[in-house]
Amino acid sequence: GQQVMQIPQYQHVQEGEDFTTYCNSSTTLSNIQWYKQRPGGHPVFLIQLVKSGEVKKQKRLTFQFGEAKKNSSLHITATQTTDVGTYFCARVIDKLIFGTGTRLQVFP
Amino acid sequence: EAGVTQSPTHLIKTRGQQATLRCSPISGHTSVYWYQQALGLGLQFLLWYDEGEERNRGNFPPRFSGRQFPNYSSELNVNALELEDSALYLCASSLQGRYSPLHFGNGTRLTVT
Numbered sequence: 001g002q003q004v005m006q007i008p009q010y011q012h013v014q015e016g017e018d019f020t021t022y023c024n025s026s027t028t029l030s031n032i033q034w035y036k037q038r039p040g041g042h043p044v045f046l047i048q049l050v051k052s053g054e055v056k057k058q059k060r061l062t063f064q065f066g067e068a069k070k071n072s073s074l075h076i077t078a079t080q081t082t083d084v085g086t087y088f089c090a091r092v093i094d095k096l097i098f099g100t101g102t103r104l105q106v107f108p
Numbered sequence: 109e110a111g112v113t114q115s116p117t118h119l120i121k122t123r124g125q126q127a128t129l130r131c132s133p134i135s136g137h138t139s140v141y142w143y144q145q146a147l148g149l150g151l152q153f154l155l156w157y158d159e160g161e162e163r164n165r166g167n168f169p170p171r172f173s174g175r176q177f178p179n180y181s182s183e184l185n186v187n188a189l190e191l192e193d194s195a196l197y198l199c200a201s202s203l204q205g206r207y208s209p210l211h212f213g214n215g216t217r218l219t220v221t
Contacts, residue, residue, distance in 0.1 A: 031207055042198055042212040043151065050207075088151065092206050095164045096141065098151040 004091050004099035012105045019076040021102035023089035031092055032065060032072045037101075038085040046074075079106045110134065112213035114199050120219045121189050129184040129216045133201030139163075140182040141202070141210060142174060146195040154197075157182055158204060189220045 005024050013019050023032065031050045035043040047056055049065035049072060056063045062075045076083055084106050089099040113132045121127050133140050142154040153166035157176035165172075171187040180201075186193055196217050200210035 033209060035210075042214055043200075043210070045209040045211065048207065048209060094206075095153050095156050095166070096210060097153060098143075101150050 131199030137201035
């Protein structure tokens, strides 16, 4: 129903490798937001996607919204140790529901 | 600009007691949200307040309650504490509007023994 699934649950990469997390919904999403939570920290808003097929970039981060607005992805190019954390997507219904999250670990 | 502030940082209670957690939103933000994050897990939606009214609540028992004051600050009350209530409680604020991004506080770590 309202749950937003993210895959993978965990990802360990070597510094410099790329990383992608996927957010999937069984129903159409009106929009999708992405947040990052560093270990021991609180979630921080990264970006919001609204339009079908939308692609937005923030330096090494690329966010995509699926054509059918049922999925979204976050891709990080050439990961750095500062990218460590859990990445959450979130959908707006009548409240903001967070996905299950993907925990990224980067080894130097 | 001051961020979202939560107090206390840590709270230790025994089973059956009551806990009160407080949140001050960013100036100009009228919406306040509460989330529960159990250790290593995701964010579970608890409550949403806007303009002093409860707009929505998550799938939590009635012993989780709260309110929003005229200055938009908010309080979360948890009665009859149970061991599984131990978690990080995060407050977030936003401008009015369903799609406004959330700004989170550092949370209150509640431990129930």
